Structure formats: C-alpha cells, structure tokens
Amino acid sequence: MLQQTQVGRVLEYFPRWVARFPDLATLASANRRDVLVAWAGLGYNRRALLLHDAAKTLVERFGGNIPRDIETLRQLPGVGRYTARAIASFAFGVRTAVVDTNVRRVVIRYFGLTIGPNPSATARQVETLAEHLLPPRAYVRWNHAMMDLGALVCTSRRASCAKCPLAFSCRSAGSITPPERRSTPKETIPRRIWRGRIMSILLSRPPLYRATYKEIERALQEGFPRDPQPYLPDVLMSLARDGMVSIPSMSHHGLRSGFRGFIRLAE
Numbered sequence: 586m587l588q589q590t591q592v593g594r595v596l597e598y599f600p601r602w603v604a605r606f607p608d609l610a611t612l613a614s615a616n617r618r619d620v621l622v623a624w625a626g627l628g629y630n631r632r633a634l635l636l637h638d639a640a641k642t643l644v645e646r647f648g649g650n651i652p653r654d655i656e657t658l659r660q661l662p663g664v665g666r667y668t669a670r671a672i673a674s675f676a677f678g679v680r681t682a683v684v685d686t687n688v689r690r691v692v693i694r695y696f697g698l699t700i701g702p703n704p705s706a707t708a709r710q711v712e713t714l715a716e717h718l719l720p721p722r723a724y725v726r727w728n729h730a731m732m733d734l735g736a737l738v739c740t741s742r743r744a745s746c747a748k749c750p751l752a753f754s755c756r757s758a759g760s761i762t763p764p765e766r767r768s769t770p771k772e773t774i775p776r777r778i779w780r781g782r783i784m785s786i787l788l789s790r791p792p793l794y795r796a797t798y799k800e801i802e803r804a805l806q807e808g809f810p811r812d813p814q815p816y817l818p819d820v821l822m823s824l825a826r827d828g829m830v831s832i833p834s835m836s837h838h839g840l841r842s843g844f845r846g847f848i849r850l851a852e
C-alpha cells in the first residue's frame with residue numbers, strides 16, 4: 586500500500602484491509618473481484634492484484650510464511666529491490682540498506698555521484714554505497730532516519746543543508762540548486778488517471794460491477810476536459826491485459842467500432 590501512496594492515506598485503509606483479509610491464506614483464497622473491491626479508493630489498483638498473487642505464491646511455495654532473504658523476497662510478484670529490502674529491514678530487522686527514491690537522492694548528493702546512462706548500474710552503485718553507510722547497530726532506525734531525511738530535509742525541490750546532520754561531510758552541501766519547473770500541457774491526462782477512473786466507474790456498480798463501453802465513455806466525459814474516445818480502447822485493453830477487467834471480445838477493432846457487450850471487473 587505504501588508504494589506510491591502517502592502514510593496518512595494508508596492509515597485509513599490498512600485496518601479495513603486487515604479486517605477483511607486477516608492472514609495470507611484468506612487473501613490467497615479470495616477472488617480478484619473481492620480484492621479489487623476491498624482496495625477501492627486507494628488507487629494504483631494493479632498493486633492489489635500483485636499483492637493477491639504474492640499471497641498465493643507465499644501460500645503455495647512457502648507454506649504461508651514470508652521469507653527473510655532479500656533475493657527470495659524479490660521473486661514475489663510486485664516486490665522489487667526497494668520493497669524486498671524494506672520488508673527484510675522493517676519486518677525482520679535484517680541489516681540491509683533500504684533505498685527508496687528519497688534515500689537514493691540523499692546518497693547521490695552525499696557522495697556527489699554523477700548519474701550514468703545505465704539505470705540499473707546506478708541503482709546497484711547507490712545500494713552498495715548505502716550499505717557502506719549503515720551503522721553497526723540501530724540500522725533499522727538508520728533506515729527510517731535516511732528516508733525521513735530525504736523526505737523532509739534533502740528533498741528534490743530543496744536541499745536544506747543548513748539544518749542537515751550530514752552537511753559536515755556531504756560533497757554537495759550548499760551547492761544544490763532547485764530544479765527548473767517544467768510546465769506540462771494542461772490537456773495531458775496521464776494514462777493512470779484514465780485507468781483509475783474506469784476502475785472507479787466499475788467499482789461503483791455493485792453487485793455486478795459492469796458497464797457498457799458507451800456507459801464508461803459517458804461517465805468519463807463528466808468532469809473531464811478531454812474527449813475519452815481516442816484513448817478509451819487502448820486504456821481498456823491495457824486494463825484487460827493486467828487482469829483488472831474482462832472484455833468478452835478482446836478485439837481492439839471491436840472496441841473502436843462500438844462494442845455492445847459488458848466490460849466487467851475481473852473475477
């Protein structure tokens with residue numbers, strides 16, 4: 586839940602989620618629709634399905650236990666480098682550096698690194714340096730502190746070096762200039778917004794959770810500055826590919842030429 590979503594919002598959802606799915610076995614045995622309905626409103630719905638898939642993998646392959654080892658954790662659906670390290674550190678107290686976007690920025694600035702053309706090589710270099718910084722004890726608190734430092738003091742918009750505890754040895758202290766603001770064209774609506782709106786439309790229609798193409802199109806037009814028609818078939822197809830909706834005829838042409846059947850929330 587905390588991937589891409591702020592803590593305050595997760596605090597609202599987490600207790601409800603845990604009440605609905607109190608253990609891995611309950612989540613693993615639920616159907617996709619139940620999982621999507623329970624996640625409704627939190628956004629980035631694909632995370633819900635990945636979490637569901639991860640629960641199934643944990644039950645089937647690991648006897649319902651969560652592994653502590655980072656490489657094994659990374660084999661789970663939806664678990665990348667950052668999440669694997671976060672689970673190992675915060676859930677199991679493993680001595681490892683947790684490198685999210687904020688920590689990455691702090692490490693890059695602290696060591697004065699130049700970003701190379703290969704993103705995974707840079708990610709590995711940052712992780713190695715972050716490991717090097719870890720203290721021998723209290724390393725879990727250190728991870729929390731580094732994340733907070735990146736979120737509150739050494740932010741992407743502003744480096745408050747005067748109040749930073751790392752300033753005495755940081756290679757970039759006092760030299761970070763705020764990035765120029767790039768203006769995005771007002772009419773651009775990111776694809777994830779379309780996806781989220783379509784999922785909200787379907788989730789708002791219990792008990793069948795379905796709508797025709799025309800109904801979705803009409804609902805999207807309410808309060809949206811752009812005509813959804815040129816984008817809608819592509820976005821629906823991408824939702825179907827991700828297993829979030831089902832479309833009886835998975836034909837792009839069928840959607841463009843006025844598909845008459847129902848588009849449903851995945852079951």
Ligand code: SF4
Nearest residue numbers: 739746749752755758
């Ligand atoms: S001294 Fe400045 S640039 Fe360096 S880590 Fe602290 S806030 Fe960031």
